[in-house]
Amino acid sequence: MRKRRGGAYNPKIMILMLLPLIALTVASATYALWQENLNIIGRIETAVWSQSIGSSKIVTPRGYDENRSIISSIINNGKTLKLICANISSGWNIWAGILIQNDGTIPTSVDQPVIEISGAEKQDFTINIYYYGPYNKGEHAKSVWGGVEIGKLPFSDWKEPGEIILNPGQKSVIWINFEYEPESLIEQIEIEITIRYSI
Numbered sequence: 001m002r003k004r005r006g007g008a009y010n011p012k013i014m015i016l017m018l019l020p021l022i023a024l025t026v027a028s029a030t031y032a033l034w035q036e037n038l039n040i041i042g043r044i045e046t047a048v049w050s051q052s053i054g055s056s057k058i059v060t061p062r063g064y065d066e067n068r069s070i071i072s073s074i075i076n077n078g079k080t081l082k083l084i085c086a087n088i089s090s091g092w093n094i095w096a097g098i099l100i101q102n103d104g105t106i107p108t109s110v111d112q113p114v115i116e117i118s119g120a121e122k123q124d125f126t127i128n129i130y131y132y133g134p135y136n137k138g139e140h141a142k143s144v145w146g147g148v149e150i151g152k153l154p155f156s157d158w159k160e161p162g163e164i165i166l167n168p169g170q171k172s173v174i175w176i177n178f179e180y181e182p183e184s185l186i187e188q189i190e191i192e193i194t195i196r197y198s199i
Contacts (some may be wrong), residue, residue, distance in 0.1 A: 012082040050104040051197040052078030057097035059150050070094065088120065088186035095153050098174045099145065099197055100133075102166035106165065110172045111196040112161035119189035126179040130158035131170030134165065146172045153177070163197075 012044050035154055058069065071084040102108055102143050117125065132144045132155065144155050154175055154190055176193065180186075 025164055032185050047106045048104040049106050049108050049197070049199045050102070051100050051108055051110075051166070051195055052103050053081055053098050053195060054078075055097075055099040057145070057148065058083070059094060059095040059097065059148055059153065061150055064094070068092065072096075076194065077127050080120045081160060083191040083193075084177065084188065085191065086188050088189055089178050090183050092180040093150075094178050095148075095150060096176045096178065096191075096193060097145065097148065098176070098193065098195065100166070100174065100197075102168050102170050105168055106199060107167050108167050108193075108197045108199055109162050110164040110174070111198055112198055113176075114175065114192075114194040115153070115176070115190055115193075116192045118192075119132075120180075120186050124180060125180050126177075128177045129161070129177045130154040130156075130177075131161060131164055131172065132158055133173070134167070134170040135172065136170060140171055140173050144175070146157040 056072055056074060058070050058072055064070065068085070068087045070086075073082050074080070077081050081096065083096060085092075089117070098113075100110060110133065112129065113125060115122075130153075133140065135143075148159070154177070160173075166172055174195075178191070
């Protein structure tokens, strides 16, 4: 470097020489920071759509308990009502009631359930399905669930499948009528009613 008169260095030249060194140091430090791992800990909640059978009822004509027994149970993690019915003959007639509840976090529709019959031909039965709701806590008991007698079924104001939308916590009731008319006697059948729903 050339000295200025008087023996001092030129400050402009010194700044020009130091500027690339400073830029290189800053760039190196920035690059090193970007190479570090960044860990983020958080919680993500997603929407849950779910319905289940909260309760069930079987309504029959008088005398079925002794002569035509029916055993019911809720299976498949609350998605299916299973009926074991004995001594099926012409004129056999029952109503199966299902109380459905929305266990999820978003609204869901009440769709037509899947009905499977083993031990007999499904086409030998007349099956009619009636949908009621939606209901908030306890409302269903007063209108379509509590104190049900076979002569009162079906209730009026029933709806079509898919027409009922349940908000989280709301309930719906499905009443299904099974009738058997053929002359042949069936010792035992199993009926499985699996609920279906969509968003």
